[in-house]
Amino acid sequence: MRIGELSRLTGVSTRSIRYYEEQGLIVPERQLSGYRAYDESAVRQVHQIKVLLSAGLNTSVIAEILPCIADPDNVLAPPCPELLDGLAAERAKLSESIDRLEAARRIMDTLIVDSDKPFSARL
DNA sequence: ATTCTTACA
DNA sequence: TGTAAGTA
Numbered sequence: 001m002r003i004g005e006l007s008r009l010t011g012v013s014t015r016s017i018r019y020y021e022e023q024g025l026i027v028p029e030r031q032l033s034g035y036r037a038y039d040e041s042a043v044r045q046v047h048q049i050k051v052l053l054s055a056g057l058n059t060s061v062i063a064e065i066l067p068c069i070a071d072p073d074n075v076l077a078p079p080c081p082e083l084l085d086g087l088a089a090e091r092a093k094l095s096e097s098i099d100r101l102e103a104a105r106r107i108m109d110t111l112i113v114d115s116d117k118p119f120s121a122r123l
Numbered sequence: 124a125t126t127c128t129t130a131c132a
Numbered sequence: 133t134g135t136a137a138g139t140a
């Protein structure tokens with residue numbers, strides 16, 4: 001199949017699919033026409049990439065995770081044990097992001113809740 | 124009609 | 133990531 005069909009089947013834009021390729025996440029063949037040619041397995045791959053991306057992992061991390069996923073049918077299956085440390089580190093980064101966002105929200109809360117007071121009194 | 128590459132208000 | 137341009 002070509003990129004258009006893969007896009008329909010996965011719900012991922014052709015733009016993103018080409019980006020995945022640029023990041024070395026998926027490697028399609030090429031027809032003499034120059035068009036990218038994907039086999040049915042590409043649907044799964046794109047779905048996996050989508051899940052990994054939603055887990056907050058960047059493409060470089062995903063690139064090393066993909067070839068190490070235990071169960072290709074279940075993206076949530078544990079990958080190679082060698083990568084566990086790295087994944088734990090990524091998880092830690094997520095926690096840091098969450099902390100920063102929560103702090104930002106607390107500030108916004110005070111800005112909203114005390115909106116009846118003058119700015120000078122809210123700082 | 125589709126895809127390809129490249130570039131950017 | 134979307135989208136426009138100019139092709140094949």
